[in-house]
Amino acid sequence: xxxxxxxxxxxxxxxxxxxxxxxxxxxxxxxxxxxxxxxxxxxxxxxxxxxxxxxxxxxxxxxxxxxxxxxxxxxxxxxxxxxxxxxxxxxxxxxxxxxxxxxxxxxxxxxxxxxxxxxxxxxxxxxxxxxxxxxxxxxxxxxxxxxxxxxxxxxxxxxxxxxxxxxxxxxxxxxxxxxxxxxxxxxxxxxxxxxxxxxxxxxxxxxxxxxxxxxxxxxxxxxxxxxxxxxxxxxxxxxxxxxxxxxxxxxxxxxxxxxxxxxxxxxxxxxxxxxxxxxxxxxxxxxxxxxxxxxxxxxxxxxxxxxxxxxxxxxxxxxxxxxxxxxxxxxxxxxxxxxxxxxxxxxx
Numbered sequence: 473x474x475x476x477x478x479x480x481x482x483x484x485x486x487x488x489x490x491x492x493x494x495x496x497x498x499x500x501x502x503x504x505x506x507x508x509x510x511x512x513x514x515x516x517x518x519x520x521x522x523x524x525x526x527x528x529x530x531x532x533x534x535x536x537x538x539x540x541x542x543x544x545x546x547x548x549x550x551x552x553x554x555x556x557x558x559x560x561x562x563x564x565x566x567x568x569x570x571x572x573x574x575x576x577x578x579x580x581x582x583x584x585x586x587x588x589x590x591x592x593x594x595x596x597x598x599x600x601x602x603x604x605x606x607x608x609x610x611x612x613x614x615x616x617x618x619x620x621x622x623x624x625x626x627x628x629x630x631x632x633x634x635x636x637x638x639x640x641x642x643x644x645x646x647x648x649x650x651x652x653x654x655x656x657x658x659x660x661x662x663x664x665x666x667x668x669x670x671x672x673x674x675x676x677x678x679x680x681x682x683x684x685x686x687x688x689x690x691x692x693x694x695x696x697x698x699x700x701x702x703x704x705x706x707x708x709x710x711x712x713x714x715x716x717x718x719x720x721x722x723x724x725x726x727x728x729x730x731x732x733x734x735x736x737x738x739x740x741x742x743x744x745x746x747x748x749x750x751x752x753x754x755x756x757x758x759x760x761x762x763x764x765x766x767x768x769x770x771x772x773x774x775x776x777x778x779x780x781x782x783x784x785x786x787x788x789x790x791x792x793x794x795x796x797x798x799x800x801x802x803x804x805x806x807x808x809x810x811x812x813x814x815x816x817x818x819x820x
Contacts, residue, residue, distance in 0.1 A: 474583035474793060476576035479591055481569045485600045485774050486785035486814075491576060492591045493583040493792035500573035501589045503566045510544050510562040511551075519558065524763055528553045529606025531597055531765050534562075551601070565596030581638075582794040584807045590792075597767035598787055600774070608772050610760055614725040618755035622698050622723075625756055626680035631664050631687065634719045635749045637796045638808040643667040643747045646788065646813045647716060650745055655713035659691065660734065661699065661720040666690045667747075668716065676712075678705070703730040707737045714743045721773060722752050722761040731780030738818040744782060746773060746816075749809040770812055782816035789813075 477492045477500045518538045519526050531549050534540040537560075545562035552559035600606065618625065633640055648669040651657065659666045662677030664684040677685045677694035685694040695706060703726045715734050724730060734744055750766050764772060770787045777785055791810040795802050 474578040474581040476578060476583070476792075477588045477591055478574045478576055479566070479595050480572045480574070481566065481596070481599075483569075483599050485771075485778065486787050488596075488598055488787045490591060490595055490789040491791075492586060492588065493578065493581070493790070494586045494588060494590075495583045496585050496587045498588045500575075501592055503569070503571055503592070503595075504564045506563050506567035507544075512543070512548075512560050512562065513552075513557055514539070514560055515557045516555075525610050526550065526553070526558065527607040527610070529601035529604070530608075531565075531768050549601075564592065565599055569596060569599065571595075578793075584792050584794050586792050586807070594767045594789060597765050598770035598774070598789075600771060605775060606771060608760060608775065610763070613760035614758045616725070616756055616758055622680065622700055622756070625753075629664070629681050629683040629687075631684060633665060634663075635751060635809045635811075636799050636801065636805075638793050639749055639811050640665075640667050642790055642793070642808070642811045643718060643813070644669055646747060646811070647672065647745060650743055650815050651714055651716075656711065658707070658712045658715045658737070660715050660717045661723070662688065662691065662694060663720075664688055666716070667718055676707075699730055700725045703733055705730075705733040705737055709736055710739045710742075711737045712742060713739050714745065716745045717747070719748050719752070721746055721748055722757045722769075725758060727773075727776045728779045731776055731782070735781050735818050740818060740820045742818045744777070744814075744816045744818070746814045748812050751809055766810065766812070770814065773814055777814070777816045781819065783819050784815075784817040786815045787813070 474493045480489045520536050523536055528550055534543045534546050548560040548562045550558050551561045644667045651672050653671040657672055657675045659675055659677045662679035662685055666688060668690050674692045675690050677691040678697055679685050682696055685691055774785055789812055793808045795805055795808055
């Protein structure tokens with residue numbers, strides 16, 4: 473049985489939860505207190521903009537500063553920005569949040585020994601900017617290393633999982649917590665496996681490779697469509713009770729347009745479930761995705777969901793379970809690929 477340390481908190485945008493599975497002794501750590509001394513005004517020249525664009529609301533490692541050795545922490549958020557300078561907040565992202573901590577248990581799983589203090593390293597990075605929206609609008613945000621037509625990249629069937637087995641099991645558990653039996657589900661950007669519980673269905677797949685989808689035992693039917701070329705979905709209004717998108721959101725070049733289509737084809741109060749990890753095909757991932765902190769990607773997806781009209785948004789981060797010793801990366805990585813998940817509803 474694995475033990476999990478949990479941090480739960482809410483924002484104006486969503487309800488958030490982070491779970492670290494660990495057999496280490498201790499309890500969830502206290503959040504560092506807020507300090508006005510950790511708010512520092514800096515001139516624009518101290519930010520190395522040749523490395524990464526400077527934007528309001530975004531998180532950055534202190535090493536992007538020319539004066540980082542004198543800073544009060546190793547990460548900061550830009551909470552103010554004008555033509556002359558910016559304000560860097562080195563406080564912990566949860567320093568002013570109402571946080572509940574607790575413990576979980578998971579039968580049949582093995583946890584690593586990462587100390588509970590590791591929760592602090594990622595906690596709160598998904599929170600929206602207080603009093604405004606984070607600026608994710610890089611000029612090349614939706615550019616990719618490989619701008620060739622997507623059909624050329626995906627025409628070769630890969631027949632593999634895009635996360636390790638343990639992460640795949642946690643994706644299935646997340647879907648199982650949110651889906652009901654006997655309701656029509658669309659697997660959006662479907663591939664060789666859907667990671668859905670057996671009770672889910674009927675399931676329709678929409679992807680890029682017919683060989684992968686025809687070998688997916690959970691799909692009752694499927695269609696091929698390049699969503700970056702045309703984000704319009706070939707389904708009637710209110711056709712599905714739920715839509716799932718598994719480890720593929722980072723490849724979308726028109727995410728809000730597609731999410732509006734997803735909202736259209738969902739039944740009222742229908743659910744959209746999105747999961748991803750830290751593994752992806754770099755040539756086809758959008759530039760913005762590769763620049764963001766792994767947890768900050770959740771904040772961007774939440775903003776996309778809000779722009780598309782979704783409500784009742786929840787986010788989840790899970791990590792720390794032991795990787796299967798037979799996994800091909802077991803020697804390099806002892807723990808599961810981290811899971812990042814979101815659930816949102818179409819309003820009635």
